[in-house]
Amino acid sequence: xxxxxxxxxxxxxxxxxxxxxxxxxxxxxxxxxxxxxxxxxxxxxxxxxxxxxxxxxxxxxxxxxxxxxxxxxxxxxxxxxxxxxxxxxxxxxxxxxxxxxxxxxxxxxxxxxxxxxxxxxxxxxxxxxxxxxxxxxxxxxxxxxxxxxxxxxxxxxxxxxxxxxxxxxxxxxxxxxxxxxxxxxxxxxxxxxxxxxxxxxxxxxxxxxxxxxxxxxxxxxxxxxxxxxxxxxxxxxxxxxxxxxxxxxxxxxxxxxxxxx
Numbered sequence: 378x379x380x381x382x383x384x385x386x387x388x389x390x391x392x393x394x395x396x397x398x399x400x401x402x403x404x405x406x407x408x409x410x411x412x413x414x415x416x417x418x419x420x421x422x423x424x425x426x427x428x429x430x431x432x433x434x435x436x437x438x439x440x441x442x443x444x445x446x447x448x449x450x451x452x453x454x455x456x457x458x459x460x461x462x463x464x465x466x467x468x469x470x471x472x473x474x475x476x477x478x479x480x481x482x483x484x485x486x487x488x489x490x491x492x493x494x495x496x497x498x499x500x501x502x503x504x505x506x507x508x509x510x511x512x513x514x515x516x517x518x519x520x521x522x523x524x525x526x527x528x529x530x531x532x533x534x535x536x537x538x539x540x541x542x543x544x545x546x547x548x549x550x551x552x553x554x555x556x557x558x559x560x561x562x563x564x565x566x567x568x569x570x571x572x573x574x575x576x577x578x579x580x581x582x583x584x585x586x587x588x589x590x591x592x593x594x595x596x597x598x599x600x601x602x603x604x605x606x607x608x609x610x611x612x613x614x615x616x617x618x619x620x621x622x623x624x625x626x627x628x629x630x631x632x633x634x635x636x637x638x
Contacts, residue, residue, distance in 0.1 A: 380612060381623070383489055383494075383518040385487075385494050386496060386623045388441065388442075388564060389442075389450070389461075389487055389494075390495065390510070392437065392438065392441050392442065392509075393485050393487065393495055393497050393508070394497075394506075394508075395437055396434050396437060396438070396463075396465075396483075396485050396497070397476045397483065397485060397497050397499035397506055397532045399434055399437065399447060400430050400434075400467065400468075400482075400483035400499050401434045401499060401501040401504075403426055403430045403433065404426060404427050404430070404468065404474070404481075404483075404501040404502065405501060405502070406426075407424070407425070407429075408474065408477070408479070408502060409428040409477045410473070412424050412425060413425065413427060414475055419461060421471070422472060422475055423451065423462075423471065423534055424468070424471060426467075426472060426474065427450070427451055427467045427468045428451050428452075428467075428469060429464055429615045430467035430468065430483065431450070431451045431452055431467040432452070434449070434463075434465050434467065434508050435447055435449065435452065435465075437453070438463050439455075442457075442459075442461070442463075443457075444458045444459045445457045445459060445461045445462065445463060446459075446461065446462035446463070446552070447462070447463045447465065447586065448462060448463070448464045448465070448587070448588065449464070449465040449466075449467065449627075450465065450467065450586070450588045451467060457616065459532050459625075460489050460490045460563075461487065461488070461489055462484070462487070462488050462489075463486065463487055464484075464485075464486040464487075464488065464587055464588050464591045464592070465483075465484070465485060465486075465588060466483065466484035466566075466589060466592075467483055468481055468482075468483060468566050468586040469482050469483060469484050469566040469589065470482060470537070470566065471619060472569075473563070473565060478563075479500075479502035479503060480503075480563065480564060480567050481500075481501075481502075481565055482498055482499055482500045482501070482558060482565060482566040482567055482570075483497075483498075483499040483501065484496070484497070484498060484499075484519070484566055484588060484589065484591075484593070485497040485499065485500075485592055486526030486588075486591035486592035491613055491614055492511075493591055493592075493594040493595050494510070494511050494513060494595065495508075495509065495510050495511070495593060495595055496508075496509045496591065496592035496593060496595040496596045496622050497509075497568045497592055497596075498565060498566050498567070498569060498593070498596060499599065500566075500570065503517075503567075503596075504519060505517065505570065507522070507569075507570040507573055507574075507596050508519055508596070509573070509592075509594075509595030509596030509597070509598070509599040509600070510595055510599065511595050511599070512599075513599055514599055514600075515573050515596050515597075515599035515600040516614050517570070517573065517574050522573055522574040522596075522600055523573075523574075523575060523600050523601050524535055524572060524573060524574075524575055524578075524600045524601040524602040524624035524625060525576075525624040525625070526574040526622055526624070526625055527578040527625070527628060528604035528627075528628065529556060529557060529628060529631045529632065530555075530557065530558065531554065531558050531559070531578075532557040532558055532579050532624075532628060533558060533559045533560075533561070533576075533577040533578050533579070533595075534553070534554045534557045534559065534560045534561070534566070534577075534578070534579045534580075534581060534600070535560075535561055535562070535564045535568035535571070535577050535579070535580050535581075536550070536560075536561075536564075536580065536581050536582050537562065537563065537564060537565050537568070537582060538562055538563070539562065541582055541583050541584040541585075542583050542584070543583070546583050546607075549635075549636050550581055550583075550636075552635055552636075552638075553579075553581065553598075553632055553635045553636055554581070556635070557578075557579065564580075566589075566592075566593070567595045568580045569596060569597060569604075569622055570596070572597060572600075572602060572622055572623075572624060573596050573599075573600035573602065574600070575598055575600075575624070576627075577592065577624075578622050578623065578624040578628060579621075579624070579632055580621075580622040581619070581620070581621055581622075581623065581629065581632070581636075582620045583607075583619045583620070584618050585617070585619075585620055586618065587614045589620075590604075590616070590620050591612070591613050591614075593613055593620075593622065597622050601624070601625065602622060602623055602624050602625065602629075603622070603623050603625070603626050603629035604620065604621070604622040604623075605620075605621055605633075606618075606620060606621065606630070607619035607620075607621055607633070607637070608618045608637070609633050621633060621636065
């Protein structure tokens with residue numbers, strides 16, 4: 378295997394948008410309607426909508442790219458015969474979805490030999506979509522977007538919930554967020570899209586799985602930001618679940634230093 382990334386085919390980009398369309402249609406059909414909620418082994422909620430979206434996404438991928446691997450939150454890994462792998466989170470923010478809060482999204486990633494090539498954040502109810510392609514500009518609803526030049530003292534910090542941090546991580550998060558301008562919670566994957574569009578400046582999270590963050594890498598980086606774990610390491614399938622996304626390299630470095638002090 379070489380370090381040269383392969384050419385991303387137009388059909389792959391088309392597939393990613395079709396997958397996002399599935400999420401938009403299915404969630405619209407279920408949102409704020411009576412739906413049963415089950416608990417998985419890790420006690421996180423799952424609904425019929427999560428499962429239906431992933432099933433339909435898998436069917437689409439298998440019909441268009443039958444040799445690709447698929448890894449999804451709900452149904453695990455289906456191994457293909459090529460180095461291409463789709464990673465799916467059908468509803469990122471199931472708690473918000475169940476509560477009738479429209480800030481949940483869907484995450485779609487395509488990687489080659491564990492290197493992220495394409496990522497989509499689809500916000501079905503908000504009708505917003507971020508698309509990131511490695512070494513290309515990130516777009517928001519088809520238009521180029523970019524991160525901010527914010528400094529640490531002026532930064533807006535987002536995170537999904539304090540519950541995602543253990544006691545030590547919470548201390549570090551609090552230490553960092555206290556030297557910024559604004560701290561807010563409850564965004565799920567929307568926070569990373571807002572960062573890519575320059576509306577927020579830091580997203581700091583923990584306890585994430587690959588399907589929670591792989592799609593975010595091309596989106597954040599293509600918009601001019603930096604995204605790593607809390608040690609500054611590249612995010613991979615083997616990462617520890619911590620994520621630090623920053624609007625610019627200087628801000629990322631400043632935040633990283635505080636998190637490790």
